[in-house]
Amino acid sequence: MKKHEKIIKILKKEYPEAKTALKHKNAYQLLVATMLSAQATDVQINKITPALFKKYPNVKKLANTKLDELEKLIYSSGYYKTKAKRLKSMAQTVVKEFNGKIPNNMINLTKLPGVGRKTANVVLQSFFNKTQGIVVDTHVTRLSNLLGFTKNKNPEKIEKDLINVFDKKDWSFISIALILHGRKICIARRPKCKECKLNNLCPSSRV
16 A cells, blocks of 8 residues: 555544535635635634625625625634625626626636635535545645655645645545644644654654
């Protein structure tokens, strides 16, 4: 069994229910929550979204928002002015070009303002159950380098490297599992290497 296969096997035992922590009921809510999650924790975003979705229950309502009202609701997410502009522009584009429906493919999702491959992958995998790539956030970037899957720092290059390592059926799982592992065990400034089930396979292990 190859190293990456052993790692997948261990991670599946550790995180059998791996899925996005962002609470959502539809594609619109997941897209908004994912856009807000940049430079913020999922826990914080989940505190913000109930009031946000109550005021803006659909993409048309969000498209017609006043920026100052939106900014107040998302203030604690950080970079709220930039995020507010992107959310409104995204909503306006969805209404104008996609008849108010969130696109369900990579090409059209990444046409939306503020939506890159990372965000698109989250929405496609977690809502539409479509695997067209691998989500690469800061945790995935860090752990992929530590585990020796890549030497790159650029998210798109890391995604290509991971796609070449893992089978497509594992693309969705590996990104979420690495995120969860990065939060729980392989913490950036204080990694719990002694507790890590991957320490025998990790070239960066301190054990």
